[in-house]
Amino acid sequence: MNALFPAPTEVPPALYGKRERDILMRTMAGLATLRLGWAGLVHRRERLLAADDLRTQLTITDRHSVAHDTDVVSLTLRAPEGGELPRWFPGAHLDLELPSGRVRQYSLCGDPGDIACYRIAVRRIPGGGGGSIEVHEDLRVGDTVWVRGPRNAFPFVVPGYDGSPSTRAHFVAGGIGITPILPMMRMAQRLGVEWTMVYAGRSRDTIPFLAELEEFGDRVTVRTDDEFGLPTGADLLPGVGPGTAVFCCGPVAMTDNVAAAVRQLPDVALHSERFSAPPVVDGKPFQIELARTGAIIDVPADRTALETILETRPATPYSCRQGFCRTCVVRVLDGDPDHRDTALTDAERAAGAMLPCVSRCDGGRLVLDL
Structure with a gap:
């Protein structure tokens, strides 16, 4: 990864044409992949808190409505001093840090070939947790925002490319x-x-x-x-x-x-x-102990640990509720978590990290550093 953004582990050759037809681009992609892999080793570090993720500051350079009812606003983001931004691939999103401290994920909806800017679009959702309202009412052209990413939890597997069986x-x-x-x-x-x-x-x-x-x-x-x-x-x-x-x-x-x-x-x-939390599958009831207060929380079989924690600690940070953004990460001090996320590494889990938006406990109790 570079100094600002987590890098992909591989450069998808599908962006440049089929592998068997373009030897030059295959070579360039291979060199880029090696460089990214080396950079990843150089900059790798343990990350247990979402706040530790690599961040950069971007400037809002354009804002306009893209739906007739004006409830969807498009924002264009650029580096403050201009220049290129890290490439991204269709399906990627940014973690946008809002002025209130909320973190929300928004899909990139611009042109992947344009490396000078990012574009996101946000629908106003009354009563939807405040993130969309804040984007609509508080962010203006010229404002700067902090972002993390791009990350991709919904990659475009191009039919006919890279071994895809689809046509x-x-x-x-x-x-x-x-x-x-x-x-x-x-x-x-x-x-x-x-x-x-x-x-x-x-x-x-x-x-x-x-x-x-x-x-x-x-x-x-x-x-x-x-x-x-x-x-x-x-x-x-x-x-x-x-x-x-x-x-x-x-x-x-x-x-x-x-x-x-x-x-x-x-x-x-x-x-x-x-765009919402998935239902709990094969859940079992368990308990959570908040280590700093000793409070005990019961987690029913059909509810997530995050939901029940929010009832006691409503200021607990969260965003995607689907196990990929890392915003809600907590440290497990005791107990055996049932990890169901797609974001944490084995090393992070071994060090006690857990995402309560999707992960659970197979009965018994978890002691969390909260």
């Missing part, structure tokens, strides 16, 4: 779920991949980036609830058959419908991202 892509986006999908569509278009897309939402006034989607013509189908009613999984997957990779992002109900429909389709791959 075409189909994208499904619901409302603000368009943000990680839009860069994927642009990359598929540039690489000559066959693709289609269904964009769903309440109404045309509420869904962002409609003007940008017009350039893709009839590859994109816009399906709104006020015109067609609530979509079924089949409605969102027209023409999807063997050899298709489906990339889906949006509300839980929509992604669940798509997943159920894909399970009935042979030789169809599903890649998805949701």
Whole structure:
């Protein structure tokens, strides 16, 4: 990783063309991968707290509404002194530190080929925890913000590249779920991949980036609830058959419908991202002891440890609630955690780190340094 951003462990050759067709780019990608690996060894250090993550400061250089109802605002971020930013790949997000201290994840929705700026888009969610309200009401052009990333928990596996068995892509986006999908569509278009897309939402006034989607013509189908009613999984997957990779992002109900429909389709791959906490699966009740106060918290089988901690300590930091952003990391002083995250390393877990948004205890009690 470089001095500002965590680096990917590999440079995806799919950005530059198929491996077997471009020897020069294969060589460049290989050298870049070796350099990133060496930098990772040089800068590697143990990180147990989200606040320890590498951060950089960016300036907001553009801000405008991208939905007719004005409830979605787009922000363009650049380095204060100009210059290039670390490359990112479709599906990546930034951790944005807001003036209040809140940390929220927002997908990058600009052009991955533009290394001079990042773009995010945020929907105003009344009563949604304050992050979106703060972006809409407090951040203006000229303000500086701290970010961590880019990171990628929803990578675009390009059909026909890097060993992907799929031959075409189909994208499904619901409302603000368009943000990680839009860069994927642009990359598929540039690489000559066959693709289609269904964009769903309440109404045309509420869904962002409609003007940008017009350039893709009839590859994109816009399906709104006020015109067609609530979509079924089949409605969102027209023409999807063997050899298709489906990339889906949006509300839980929509992604669940798509997943159920894909399970009935042979030789169809599903890649998805949701904007809410997943349900607890195979949970068992356990207890948490807060070491600094001695308070005991009961965690039911169907609730997360973070939910119950927030009832006692509402100022506890958190963000994604899905086990990948590290914001809620705590230290386990005693007990055997059931780790269910995708962010912590084995060394960090051995040192006592745990993400209570998804991880649990297989019965018994955990003593946390809280």
